[in-house]
Amino acid sequence: MLDSLPYELPELVTRAPLDTHRSTVLPEWVDWNGHMNVAFYVTAFDQASGAFMRNMGLGRRYVDGKLGMTFVLETHVTYDREMREGAPMRFTTQLLARDAKKVHLFHEMFHGEQGYLAATNETIVMNIDYATRRSAPWPAPVAVRLDELWQTHKDLPKPAKAGRVMGLSKK
Amino acid sequence: MKSAPYPLIELDLAAPFDQHRATVLPEWIDWNGHMNVGFYVVAFDKATDTLANQFGCSWEYTREKIGMTFVIEAHVTYDREVKEGDPLRITSQILDHDAKRLHYIHCMYHGTEGYLAATNELMLMNIDYETRRSAPWPDWAMERLEKMAAAHKKLPVPAQAGRLIGIKRKK
Numbered sequence: 285m286l287d288s289l290p291y292e293l294p295e296l297v298t299r300a301p302l303d304t305h306r307s308t309v310l311p312e313w314v315d316w317n318g319h320m321n322v323a324f325y326v327t328a329f330d331q332a333s334g335a336f337m338r339n340m341g342l343g344r345r346y347v348d349g350k351l352g353m354t355f356v357l358e359t360h361v362t363y364d365r366e367m368r369e370g371a372p373m374r375f376t377t378q379l380l381a382r383d384a385k386k387v388h389l390f391h392e393m394f395h396g397e398q399g400y401l402a403a404t405n406e407t408i409v410m411n412i413d414y415a416t417r418r419s420a421p422w423p424a425p426v427a428v429r430l431d432e433l434w435q436t437h438k439d440l441p442k443p444a445k446a447g448r449v450m451g452l453s454k455k
Numbered sequence: 456m457k458s459a460p461y462p463l464i465e466l467d468l469a470a471p472f473d474q475h476r477a478t479v480l481p482e483w484i485d486w487n488g489h490m491n492v493g494f495y496v497v498a499f500d501k502a503t504d505t506l507a508n509q510f511g512c513s514w515e516y517t518r519e520k521i522g523m524t525f526v527i528e529a530h531v532t533y534d535r536e537v538k539e540g541d542p543l544r545i546t547s548q549i550l551d552h553d554a555k556r557l558h559y560i561h562c563m564y565h566g567t568e569g570y571l572a573a574t575n576e577l578m579l580m581n582i583d584y585e586t587r588r589s590a591p592w593p594d595w596a597m598e599r600l601e602k603m604a605a606a607h608k609k610l611p612v613p614a615q616a617g618r619l620i621g622i623k624r625k626k
Contacts, residue, residue, distance in 0.1 A: 316514065316517055317517065317523045321500065322496060322500055322526045322529060323493050323494065323496035323499075323500050324493060326493045326495075326529075326531070327491070327492075327493030330491070330492050344486065347487065348486075353487045355533065356492045356533055357533055358532050358533065358618070359492065359530070359531045359533075359620075360528075360529070360530045360531075360620050361528065362527070362528050363526055363527050363528065363529070366587075381621070381622045382622070383622050386622055388620065388621060388622050406620050407620070408620060408621075408622065417536075446620075447619055447620070447621070448528070448619075449617050449618070449619050450528055450530055450558065450617065451558065451617065452551050452558055452578075
């Protein structure tokens with residue numbers, strides 16, 4: 285485990301849920317159906333996970349410094365409503381669980397002006413050692429930050445769309 | 456609509472469906488030096504187009520302003536990394552279907568090394584072009600879906616299907 289990180293960490297945001305990440309639907313994210321393609325919802329959510337990691341003290345400097353990386357192991361998306369080119373997006377993020385190497389996150393994507401829920405994303409992200417490309421415990425300062433964030437997120441209700449198993453409900 | 460207003464390709468009843476091939480493009484690579492999580496879904500979505508072409512609901516379906524297919528839910532497991540230029544082989548297995556929906560899973564393999572790289576379980580819904588709301592599959596599509604579903608019924612359900620996301624607690 286890394287005991288420290290060789291750069292200054294940003295001030296920790298502990299709001300529950302986190303509500304800082306914003307983005308816009310890019311023209312190249314739109315498909316022949318005239319809306320944001322399924323894959324780019326995942327890209328947009330991955331950027332929200334990136335914002336979460338920066339808040340934890342990870343991100344580009346962590347990778348460029350050859351210290352480590354974070355890999356998504358699994359992801360579950362519900363597509364609730366269409367988003368068109370240029371639509372502003374607002375993301376909220378809830379920490380559902382964490383352990384020595386992983387976090388379990390839940391993102392919600394809202395239309396930035398109209399406010400409707402466009403999609404949700406439940407995801408597991410794992411810390412990776414740069415040299416071995418294998419799983420490794422969070423750096424010590426990151427573990428401390430995760431614990432601090434957990435204190436504010438642990439009492440949030442579990443989102444209705446988390447923990448879904450896919451299937452056709454038979455009437 | 457009884458029959459499609461465009462020619463349908465020959466129906467392939469191999470189980471699983473095993474036609475889709477692709478290559479990891481340079482623009483699909485991220486700063487971790489491997490295919491980014493969003494582009495796995497781009498690759499899987501193209502495999503959905505190949506599958507939907509089997510039942511006549513791919514590009515022509517939208518071009519002729521008859522209908523569209525929308526993904527309403529997706530679950531991805533990222534099992535192993537793939538790098539720029541890697542060949543991909545994607546198989547598709549139908550798990551279930553009803554009047555308007557199709558539940559299926561894609562498995563992505565490294566094309567030459569053979570290992571499983573990722574899986575994508577999906578729920579696809581048929582959409583009326585005019586109203587952009589759910590609608591029953593056209594007759595020609597339903598007829599083909601039933602044949603494919605019957606052929607795929609004998610396959611075991613992959614372990615990655617029907618998964619619940621979570622961090623396992625050690626006892």
